[in-house]
Amino acid sequence: MKQQNLVLLGFILIKFVLQYLLVDSGYDLHRDEYLHLDQVHHLAWGYISVPPVTSWFSYLIYLLGYTEFWVKFFPALFGALTIALVWKAIERLGGNLYAQSLAAICLIFSALARLNILFQPNSFDILAWTFVYFSLLCYIQSGKSKWLYWLGVGLGFGILNKYNIAFQVLGLLPALLITSERKIFKNPHLYAAFGLALLIALPNLIWQWQNGFPVLWHMRMLSQHQLVHVNRLDFLTYQFFFFFGSGFVLVLALISYFRFPQFHKYQVFFWSTIFTLAIFTYFQAKNYYAIGLYPIHFAFGAIYLSHLLSKNWRKYLKPIAMIIPIGLFILAAPMTYPIGSPQYLKEVQSRHPDLMQNRWEDGKNHEIPQDFADMLGWKELAEKADLAYSKAPQNEYTLIICDNYGQAGAINFYTKTTGLRAVTLNADYVNWIDLSREIKNLILVREPSDGISDREISFFEKSEEIGTITDPNAREHGTIIHLLLGTKTDINAILAKEIEEKRAELRD
Structure with missing residues (x-):
């Protein structure tokens, strides 16, 4: 047992080192990360885009x-x-x-590495799904009801992290019903465990009710602007690529539930995967929403493969089974991770145009992956925002208003100016704008498609364009930083009206 724990620690060390090596130093943080990091200044039981768990880790950071x-x-x-x-x-x-060891290698050298380079709810979401499945496995194995309560804890904190875990429950319920584990519904502790999950998630549910259920607005926006570009066949195809280097272990896992006698009682995991994938496919979910389904299967697949390779000449195939995931991961890394500059990524794509389909949320293909384009230009933006702020009178209130949460969060994270805070009418920032002081000057950060209107300039005595984001590979390329000095009208009243209109939109 001691040896096993030491080996596990070794794999965990490899995991940490790998995650830091997969991102070139030329990249900034991702736009979504800045929003989550800014939540630390506005701790609450919920947010428009996500539940509160990520903000707790932002506080630790x-x-x-x-x-x-x-x-x-x-x-x-x-x-x-x-x-x-x-x-x-x-x-x-x-x-x-x-x-x-095989399972650890399969998980380390997989799409999990891609998700684990970003500070988003997804990594904890996968952990929560795995914990729920682990608790169910322990209950099926031991029959002890305490594992149902642990399942409830995992589900409760999973909800507090990302509502995506509800799809795990939707897939599990019919899976339990069609297997011998349907007897679980006669156990009163199951309902007590769901009650525990509800109790844990209750503060966020109350927050949603008090704020008009903004999650419904967020889901509607996702459906209209992002999920509409999701192709159902592409969703299913991508499931294979998440673990393409270790797909043979997953396939063996699915077979083992029916061919390996000691795993027959765990068929609920097979059917849960089938039902959950069907639900995700119907709703045109993003492909990575389903990744939480797979880690638990590697436990079964690795054991079954170990059994198959335990006799005769087949034992010599054991090292090969370990090498395949690592080798294919290394081959694919230049195309799937920001381990080199954007120019390097473009060169790789030019050599493998059929393998790198950089489709963004707009449904179009671009030169580099969207996630990587979302990790460029932010420090440059913050520097120019600082420059603009330094040109405004220090004894007057100057507000920085951005077009989106990425811009506002990046400025707030990278700024070197004490007390500077950028805001936006986008996402959760609509609830964070301070209008208690009279605004005398504005710094507008605008996407190039929007620009600065003559009407906005007319509200001020002076106007100066400070600069733009010049990195051509940044998704924010061309974003304008504009300084407006000496207001000639009541900017607070104008903003208050716009904020109320935005909040009303969230309530509809």
Whole structure:
């Protein structure tokens, strides 16, 4: 047991080191990360875009120094804990060290690495799904109701992190009904466990009710502007590519539920995957929403493969099974991770145009992946916002208004000006704008398609364009930073009206 734990620690160390190596130093943080980091200044039981768990880790990052190192640390930690849960699942199922090591390799060198480079709710979401499945596995194995309560805890905190986990429940319910585990519905502790999950999630549900259920508006916006571009066939195809280097282990896992006698009672995991994928496909979900389905399967697949390779000449194939995921990951890394500059990515794409389909949320293909374009230009933006702020009278209130949350959050994270805070009417910032002081000057940060209107300029005595984001690879390329000095009208009243209109939109 001690040896197994030492090996697990070794794999966890590899996981952490890899996550830091997968992002070139020339990239900034991702636009979504800035929103989550800014939540630390506005702690609440909910937000327009996400529940509160991510903000709690933002608070820890803030206490630890508010640096990029810690921003990258926590998603890597969630990925490492997911590996540890699968490791322990194999231990409970009677698997050996080879099976545990194989599963760890399959998870480390997979699409989980892509998600774990970003401080978003997704990494914790996968951990929560895996914890729920792990708890169910332990209940099926032992029959002890305490595991149902642990399942409830996982579900409760999963809801507090991302509502996506509701699809796990929707897939599990019919899966339980059509298998021998349907007897679980006669156990009163199951309903008590769901009650516990509801109790844990209740503060966020109350927040949603008090704020007019903005999650419904957020889902509608996703459906209209992002999910509408999702092709159902592409969603199913991408499921294979998430673990293409270790897909053979997943396939063996699905087979093992029917061919390996000791796994027959765990068929609920097979059917849960089928039902959940069907639901996701129907709703045209983003492909990565389903990744939480897979880690638990590697416990079963690794054990079954270990059994198949335990005799005769087949035992010599064991190292090959470990090498394949690593080798294919290394081959694919230049095309799937920001390990080199944008120019390097373009050169890779020119050599492999059929393998790199950089489709963005707008449904169009671009030169580099959207996630990577969302990690460029932010420090340049903050520097120019600081420059604009330095030109405004220091004894007057100057407000920075941005077009989107990425711009506002990046300025707030990278600014070197004490007390400077950027805002926007986008996302949660609509609830964070301080109008208690009279606004004398504005710094407008605008996307190039919007620009600065003559009407806005007419409200002020002086106007100066400070600059633009010049990085051609940044999604924000061309974004304008404009300084407006000496207001000639009541800017507070204009903003108050716009804020109320935006809040009304969120309530509709």
